[in-house]
Amino acid sequence: MISKLIIAGAVLTVGIVSGISYGLVRSIILTSSQENALKEAQKASLEIDQWLTELRSQVESIANNSDVRSMKWSEAEPFLQLELDRLPDYYMLSLVNVDGSYYTTSVGFVENQNIFDRPHFQKAIAGQTNVSQPIISRSTGVYQISVCSPILSVPPLNRQSLSSEQTSIRAQSLNSLNLPADPLNKPTIRGVLCGLLPIKNISEIIEKISNVPNDSYAFVLDLDGIPIAHPDPDILQERKSFFADANTPLATLARKMVKHHEGIELISLNKSWVYVAYTPIQKADWSVGLVIPQDRLEAQLRPLNLLAGVIGTLLILATIFAIWQVKLFQETRERATREALVNQLTEQIRASLDLNTLLQIAVNEVMRVLGLSWVGFSWYHTEQKRLEIVCSSSSFKISQNFPEINAFIEEKFTDILVSSPINPSEKISWSQLEKTQLSDEKKAEFKKARISCYFALPIQVNSNQKGYLIGLSSATIFNDEAILKLLKTIRGQLIIAITQANLYKQVQEQVELLNQTLLERSLAEAQLQEKMEMLDRSSNGIIILDMDKKITYWNQGAENIYGWQKAEVIDKNIHSLLTTIFPTSQAEVMQQLLQEGTWSGELQHQTKNSQNIVTFSRWTLQRDEQGNPYAILEINSDITERKAAETALTYSETKLREKATQLEATLAELQRTQAQVIQNEKMSSLGQLVAGVAHEINNPVSFIYGNLVHAEEYMQDLVHLLHLYQEHYPADSTPEIQEEIETVDLEFIEEDFPKILKSMKNGAKRIEDIVVSLRNFSRMDEADLKEVNIHEGIDSTLMILQSRLNLMGNHTQIEVIKNYGNLPKVECYPGRLNQVFMNLLTNAIDAIQEKYNQPLISETQETVPTIEISTELIENEWIKIRVKDNGCGVSESAQNSLFDPFFTTKPVGKGTGLGLSISYQIITEKHQGNLYCNCKLKEGAEFIIEIPRKQG
Helix, strand or coil, X not given: CHHHHHHHXXXXXXXXXXXXXXXXXXXXXXXXXXXXXXXXHHHHHHHHHHHHHHHHHHHHHHHCXXXXXXXXHHHHHHHHHHHHHHCCCCCEEEEEECCCCEEECCCEECCCCCXXXXXHHHHHHCCCCEECCCEECCCCCCEEEEEEEEEECCCCCCHHHCCHHHHHHHHHHHHHCCCCCCCCCCCCEEEEEEEEEECHHHHHHHHCCCCCCCCCEEEEECCCCCEEECCCHHHHHHCCCHHHCCCHHHHHHHHHHHCCCXXXXXEEECCEEEEEEEEEECCCCEEEEEEEEHHHHHHHHHHHHHHHHHHHHHHHHHXXXXXXXXXXXXXXXXXXXXXXXXXXXXXHHHCCCCHHXXXXXXXXXXXXXXXXXXXXXXXXXCCCCEEEEEEEEECCCCCXXXXXXXXXXXXXXXXXXXXXXXXXXXXXCCEEHHHCCCCHHHHHHHHHCCCCEEEEEEEEEECCEEEEEEEEECCCCCCCHHHHHHHHHHHHHHHHHHHHHHHHXXXXXXXXXXHHHHHHXXXXXXXXXXXXXXXXXXXXXXXXXXXXXXXEEECHHHHHHHCCCHHHHCCCEHHHHHCCECXXXXXXHHHHHHHHCEEEEEEEEECCCCCEEEEEEEEEEEECXXXXXXXXXXXXXXXXXXXXXXXXXXXXXXXXXXXXXXXXHHHHHHHHHHHHXXXXXXXXXXXXXXXXXXXXXXXXXXXXHHHHHHHHHHHHHHHHHHHHHHHHCCHHHCHHHHHHHHHHCHHHHHHHHHHHHXXXXXXXXXXXXXHHHHHHHHCCCCCCCEEECHHHHHHHHHHHHHHHHCCCCCCCCCEEEEECCCCCCEEECHHHHHHHHHHHHHHHHHHHHHHHCCCCCHHHHCCCCEEEEEEEEECCCEEXXXXXXXXXXXXXXXXXXXXXXXXXXXXXXXXCCCHHHHHHHHHHHHCCCEEEEEEECCCEEEEEEEEECCCC
């Protein structure tokens, strides 16, 4: 023990002296390195100041130019453009008026923009050349700095440098420029000249600083702590002030820099320690910082640190060697005793593979060797936080208060381990119960049990199995290294023994598990056989094929569906056997199966008795552990009856759709019939009216026409009598008669009265013809179906429409051209046929009037409105009637709907849309003929009627 204290004192003395010497030398070297770093920062600041001074001189020189001082942009712009080309640092020059409006070399006068509120403009207008803080241009949006200089009315002069003659000449020049005549007066500020530099130029200048080391970098902060030059473009793009940086030392350093302090500090930056030397820039409100890695600045300390490390290492080695020599003898003496005890304990522990047996042996030997009052082994259950003592050995004299020491230890000792947990890696030591964190009440209970100290040896077999070898003693025991080493050795042997016991137990469990697995496998095989029998009895056809489509399994359901027994189909190609018809090609089906693993669809198969059936088939591709296909599971269901039911249902649906179509046709026919009934009713009423009017007119006209013959005879008799009187009784013999003859103009009456009678006769004949036409058109006195002269019906219709043949406008009459063929009498329904003629001729007149009543155009001026009616006999069986006009025609899109009910091309209110529809029904249904149209828009229309000469 004394030798150890001497060695410790000598080592401590040498260490203190070495430490003080190291500290003094290190401080001197470090201070010198920091001063050098600060000088480098000052050099960088000086280079930036020199650059800014050069920029200010350039702007001041430009501002003193006479063209610029004129403040006339037309004069200043050429000079400024030349200067901009000469000075590469600037990207734009700006000429600013005193009110803040300005011109730029990029766009000229900048409208709706003003920089009167800019601080750099305020300083320049006050007469101070200055460099601005970084700003965003209001005209270009560029992040920039501005070097501003006032533009003076006259350049600054040294009053003593001019002679009187020079002064006079200068005054005349200034007067010509409308400047103050006295050049020696204080000049006035006429505006501001600004040189604009992009902020990136500052970074380029920083990169060119020669004294910055390769692994270091410089940066520049403006007055707000925002970096305006930095090697990291992301920091420049963010434009975030260092004041708001989460790195508190960096924010503090930035505040010192913007206050124009100077110094060097060690801070943590980006997870590394660096020195930052900082100094202000004189020509702008900026500060420059130089960042140097700690290991570079302290590079001169490396030899010193290496020397200190070597000395310290040698000192430690010497100390260790001395201590080792002292302890070597003690360990050699104790090793023999400890090894003997450990060997004896090891032999007894390893004598058994049963876990409880070997634990009991270990407990007994520890208690015997160490002479303790109680030793036990317990497992520690982490989730329940409790001990479970599995074996123990005790020399306590059990009192009435402690009938069961193990239960007492389990209950009370858990609190010790919870309040003072022991880690397996900790040094094993004896603990006095008085020094634990137990309550006084629990400490009293341990004293009552005559327990004063303990040890707990943690046994960590694995992450899930942890135990404690616990020893209790009624006497105070101090730490002894030999005992602690012995306990460590015992712990190692116990861990090995417990591990072997666990392995033995696991082997036994594996054997039992293997037996259980064999039993379960037998049961599984029996269940599999049962399931195979169930599959075999399935009503569905379950078939297994190899990849060559050959059958390897065929259940009873397949036998029932197809008729073949299993023995007949094994190793046969299924598709050749069943004559399979696929919904698509077999190649497409296999491709889908290989890609997706499944396929389903309807297949047509042929059974053993050549019956065709339909099956719904589901295929599943079977793969091995490597993913290679080796079989196809096919499950087929006979759906022949269901398909037949579906076919019947489809047939029923088709019938229903046909009935629906018939109902729709019936409804359309009903609508056409209704329209025809309405039109027939109108035509019937019109026919009755026409017939009645014709009859009423016919009576008085017949009376007039019949009496005109007698009136003509009477007139001739009276004239003959008058001539006899003139011969036998001359008029000149009686003056009164002569005077009356002259008054009534007897010769004129004699000459004109026959003409009047003739005219009355012609008028009566005309009325008679009209009555005949009306009667022919109405056909009220004729049977429905009879032979008639078609031409008479056409002429009657034209006679009725004679008043509509007159047009409004330049043309007064529609020319009707009749090309009648030699037609026999035709068997037809005269009234219905006349109705068709009326509809076609009315439509032709309407089309001509619509075209020729429009404002005159060259096309209508050269043509005559015409309706051409042609008839002809075809093969002595058919009658063809053409009604052609040169009206406005019909568009191609409307021709398909011409004969539809209620379709009309006429304006609203001028047509019902029923005329052509009813005409079409009369010709096609009543006369079994055809009615069609050849039309061209703006060229006219031609309707063609074809009816048989005899009906039926």
